[in-house]
Amino acid sequence: MSGFGTLLYKELLRFWKVAFQTIAAPVLTTLLYLLIFSHVMQGRAPVYGEVPYAAFLVPGLVMMAVLQNAFANSSSSLIQSKVTGNIIFVLLPPLSYWDFFAAYVLASVVRGMAVGIGVLLVSLAFVGLSFAHPLWILAFALAGSAILGTLGLVAGIWAEKFDQVAAFQSFLIMPLTFLSGVFYSIHSLPAFWQGLSQFNPFFYMIDGFRYGFFGVSDINPAWSLTIALANLAVFAAITLALLKRGYKLRH
């Protein structure tokens, strides 16, 4: 196997060995959100035409789980390696910064997709869903998990302690996901908040992802995907630059 292949394999094995905690637990949490929110909100939030609220909610929750777990994977793996010191095992070999970047982000994508598929399958037991454009679903899930995997890498590189990663998650990732239209269509918001949501990259990921299910969205999905990919390109460029310099990894 190549160095890149081995690092990817190691990262996959790392979360697979604790799959109960890295896959089963987030699936259960998301399911609880679904049951509670769909019960409380049924018939209250106006959504696209005749789509029932519970059906509207499921893609939002699936995408939220994909994003959060993709972030959690790379950030927790990296900070754990830094704090325990075993990061040197990947810093000593001749792995390039591209290998490093690609392996961590791909492992995050796999973890995000695994949790997303889990959530989706379990939700189908409770809620009927349509799959209008499966390729859009896939495209947004891949782009979203890659973006969050990259952000997780940034958080892991920057942080020196576990609580700094937790802060990154609580003060940036969580607000951005919760305010991105997971639980509502932004058309139900006052104009000010609607305007503000347009600056939230997560909004486009969730809106486009939802389009794949219902064929309806607030924004044209091609435009949303463009924005998501542009975000990915910017974050990836920043991360690669940090890795190349060895920022906080090679003192």
Add this chain to the structure above:
Amino acid sequence: MTPAIQIQQVYKRFGAVEALCGIDLEVAPGEFFGLLGPNGAGKTTLINILAGLARADRGSVRVLGHDVVTEYRDSRRALGVVPQELVFDPFFSVRETLRIQSGYFGLRHNDAWIDEIMHHLDLTGKADANMRSLSGGMKRRVLVAQALVHKPPVIVLDEPTAGVDVELRQGLWEFVRGLNRDGHTIVLTTHYLEEAEALCARIAMLKQGRVVALDTTSNLINRRESLYLKLRLAGAALPPALAARVRDSRDTAHTLRLRSYAEVEGVLAQVREAGAQIEELELLQPDLEDVFVQIMKEAKG
């Protein structure tokens, strides 16, 4: 011939601490080289720069001619490092750890060599044990094994015997000596100076980020008084002419510094002329520890 390690004018500071101030060193291929110095001298910092774990503020470092920054792939392939800190990945077993480490170097079918290293380091029985369950000394052995998976021509061991029992220490040195005989270049740091004396052909001593001594081990040991003469006298005191040679005296026993064996006869003649009888006589070779202590005392840092 391309030096195994070439360090030129390397500087490194951490905030107010000048960890390395202008290090120049060269290690030839096949050497067994010792890097000695008190705590905080900068040994680990230098090794980290060599391994690409840290970056020098100034200066250049090459491993087998490959610059560690611009040609990092080649330099890292040529280098195996046993780190000072006892680190491990708790998710994996010993064998998994070694297979993964091989994979990072692009080595696919490495099981025969992995088995051989595990055998030499007495790890075979623990091959499938989780890293978490190993004792400290066992974890240290795995670190040594990890550094060797890619058969690096240059091997750096940063205090590999700290906290390791006598048996492993001897086994480890036997193994490392064998690697050296097979042509691997070895660089070793240790605080056990008798180990360094027995193993290293050449030694650099560091103090506060500077090289304060660099020579073959035998030259270092012989460079001042080459030996000590220990005498116990009866009948008369030590003649005053010899006072300048005294290293220490206790009652009638005196240890005198000599520059060479040729001085033995003259000293004994002076003692006899003073009317003293020699009750006990011993010639002592100075050891590396004496030299180390003296050099560290002299070096202003």
